[in-house]
Amino acid sequence: xxxxxxxxxxxxxxxxxxxxxGHAPELEEEVALANxxxxxxxQARTLLSLSxxxxxxxxxxxxxxxxxxxxxxxxxxxxxHTIARQLYFSTYQELLYGQLAGGTEPLSALAAKAVKECAYxxxxxxxxxxxxxxxTEESHARMQQAVDALWRYTGELFQPVEGLDVEWDALEAxxxxxxxxxxxxxxxxxxxxxxxxxxxxxxxRQGVHTEPFGRLLAEMQHLHRSHPGASW
Amino acid sequence: MTTVxxxxxxxxxxxxSEEAFQAAFDAAVAADERIEPRxxxxxxxxATLVRxxxxxxxxxIIGMQPEANWISRxxxxxxxxxxxxxxxxxxGHGLYLYSAAETLGASRDELLDKLHTGRQKYSSxxxxxxxxxxxxxxxxxxxxxxAITNQVPLCRCSYGPYARAMIRVCKEESxxxxxxxxxxxxxxxxxxxxxxxxxxAVDRWWWPSLMMFGPPDDESAHSAQSMAWKIKRHSNDxxxxxxxxxxxxxAESLGLTLPDPELRWNEERGHHDFGPIDWSEFKQVLKGNxxxxxxxxxxxxxxxxxxxxxREAAAAYAAKHSGPQGKGEAA
Numbered sequence: 001x002x003x004x005x006x007x008x009x010x011x012x013x014x015x016x017x018x019x020x021x022g023h024a025p026e027l028e029e030e031v032a033l034a035n036x037x038x039x040x041x042x043q044a045r046t047l048l049s050l051s052x053x054x055x056x057x058x059x060x061x062x063x064x065x066x067x068x069x070x071x072x073x074x075x076x077x078x079x080x081h082t083i084a085r086q087l088y089f090s091t092y093q094e095l096l097y098g099q100l101a102g103g104t105e106p107l108s109a110l111a112a113k114a115v116k117e118c119a120y121x122x123x124x125x126x127x128x129x130x131x132x133x134x135x136t137e138e139s140h141a142r143m144q145q146a147v148d149a150l151w152r153y154t155g156e157l158f159q160p161v162e163g164l165d166v167e168w169d170a171l172e173a174x175x176x177x178x179x180x181x182x183x184x185x186x187x188x189x190x191x192x193x194x195x196x197x198x199x200x201x202x203x204x205r206q207g208v209h210t211e212p213f214g215r216l217l218a219e220m221q222h223l224h225r226s227h228p229g230a231s232w
Numbered sequence: 233m234t235t236v237x238x239x240x241x242x243x244x245x246x247x248x249s250e251e252a253f254q255a256a257f258d259a260a261v262a263a264d265e266r267i268e269p270r271x272x273x274x275x276x277x278x279a280t281l282v283r284x285x286x287x288x289x290x291x292x293i294i295g296m297q298p299e300a301n302w303i304s305r306x307x308x309x310x311x312x313x314x315x316x317x318x319x320x321x322x323x324g325h326g327l328y329l330y331s332a333a334e335t336l337g338a339s340r341d342e343l344l345d346k347l348h349t350g351r352q353k354y355s356s357x358x359x360x361x362x363x364x365x366x367x368x369x370x371x372x373x374x375x376x377x378x379a380i381t382n383q384v385p386l387c388r389c390s391y392g393p394y395a396r397a398m399i400r401v402c403k404e405e406s407x408x409x410x411x412x413x414x415x416x417x418x419x420x421x422x423x424x425x426x427x428x429x430x431x432x433a434v435d436r437w438w439w440p441s442l443m444m445f446g447p448p449d450d451e452s453a454h455s456a457q458s459m460a461w462k463i464k465r466h467s468n469d470x471x472x473x474x475x476x477x478x479x480x481x482x483a484e485s486l487g488l489t490l491p492d493p494e495l496r497w498n499e500e501r502g503h504h505d506f507g508p509i510d511w512s513e514f515k516q517v518l519k520g521n522x523x524x525x526x527x528x529x530x531x532x533x534x535x536x537x538x539x540x541x542x543r544e545a546a547a548a549y550a551a552k553h554s555g556p557q558g559k560g561e562a563a
Contacts, residue, residue: 025540224308
């Protein structure tokens with residue numbers, strides 16, 4: 001269950017980041033976003049393989065069976081939304097894997113490798129948060145809007161996941177101080193609203209997702225499902 | 233290239249020295265020495281290289297689109313990872329090539345602007361659509377295969393920065409090409425539907441791939457000069473023939489056919505004969521009337537325009553924090 005939840009996080013965010021290919025604001029970001037997507041996809045493959053066949057799990061499950069947090073399924077929106085989503089998630093993932101790396105196999109081995117990738121992803125998101133927050137009036141407004149809009153999906157990150165030996169309160173406190181620090185440095189206002197949506201019903205970890213997620217799966221799974229039993 | 237050519241000297245602009253520079257340049261090219269950014273070079277050589285390298289860079293960038301079209305739908309996670317890595321490499325190749333063009337005095341912004349306004353071209357092949365997953369394999373095998381056939385001789389091109397960029401590009405392209413072949417092989421050994429998908433893709437990409445080598449030798453305007461400058465090493469038709477000869481046995485081992493009834497081994501020539509290319513289609517695509525010309529350039533322009541506020545933010549932030557103190561804080 002734990003490997004599946006973390007694998008789904010990585011898979012779905014990789015899918016979202018892959019949507020930027022050919023659309024990024026500059027060539028360096030084409031490289032960076034594809035690179036992050038590829039790291040996440042690599043993590044997803046390892047994690048899903050711990051739970052079964054990676055392709056069966058990615059392409060044959062339905063929406064209600066996915067265990068990713070709702071944050072990662074949120075549409076890319078403008079570049080600021082993509083960066084805010086990445087800031088929230090990479091900060092969480094680095095802290096989570098940091099704790100898991102000191103734990104027991106098999107997750108510790110994956111976590112020890114992935115934590116280095118996550119540190120790079122977080123740094124990339126932080127640098128862009130600073131540039132956009134403290135850039136122009138327009139970029140500041142867009143970044144603030146993105147940070148506010150995604151805030152309601154951050155509460156779910158700290159709900160304990162069965163099978164993970166993690167100090168969730170400590171993780172949340174560190175996450176909050178890290179994210180607050182960057183937002184403040186970026187001259188942005190730290191959101192004050194609730195960190196969960198009004199009707200979350202346990203949310204993504206229990207297989208309750210937001211509406212855009214069904215479309216994401218329809219696109220991702222269509223070809224695989226059209227050729228049952230085929231190998232690629 | 234250090235031994236023969238004097239470095240560019242803004243003071244020495246007299247006619248006599250110009251002739252001496254030209255003679256030294258010609259001797260360097262004849263001796264297969266590399267021309268480097270600070271060396272004197274004829275204006276026309278510089279302009280030809282800027283155009284060719286820029287168009288090569290543009291092709292990498294536009295070429296991301298037909299393949300990126302399938303990233304979200306790749307049928308296995310392994311194939312999705314391979315495709316993402318490939319599209320990422322293409323952006324990287326674009327970056328190397330723009331850097332190589334910049335050593336000649338052009339700027340990336342100006343070259344991108346020429347792409348966006350249609351004043352510079354990109355490879356005609358990327359104006360064809362990727363309609364099925366097998367197209368990703370056909371692009372890898374045929375389009376990258378044609379690109380490599382074209383580009384390997386460029387590793388010995390007389391202009392050093394271009395030649396060195398090509399060495400890196402060709403290594404990665406060869407890897408992509410094998411992956412494309414392997415993708416098609418998996419399909420051709422798969423279900424009937426998969427095999428049909430592979431054959432259909434090869435049928436649609438074969439002729440456009442042959443057109444990638446450019447017009448026939450007797451209609452190629454820049455060829456003679458480029459060969460004299462050792463920018464090009466082989467003629468369009470020579471390279472096209474080499475490509476056909478490579479592809480025929482590969483198609484056989486894939487278990488796929490090539491859509492040319494006139495394709496057969498010619499013992500006398502030691503090459504494959506092949507049917508006539510529809511140059512009217514090539515000309516239409518070059519003129520902007522291919523299936524995806526409008527779509528490709530619109531997407532590129534839209535990405536650039538939608539990203540303007542991001543680039544402006546980065547510039548504004550850099551200006552605010554360019555002092556030693558600000559830089560330290562951001563790092």
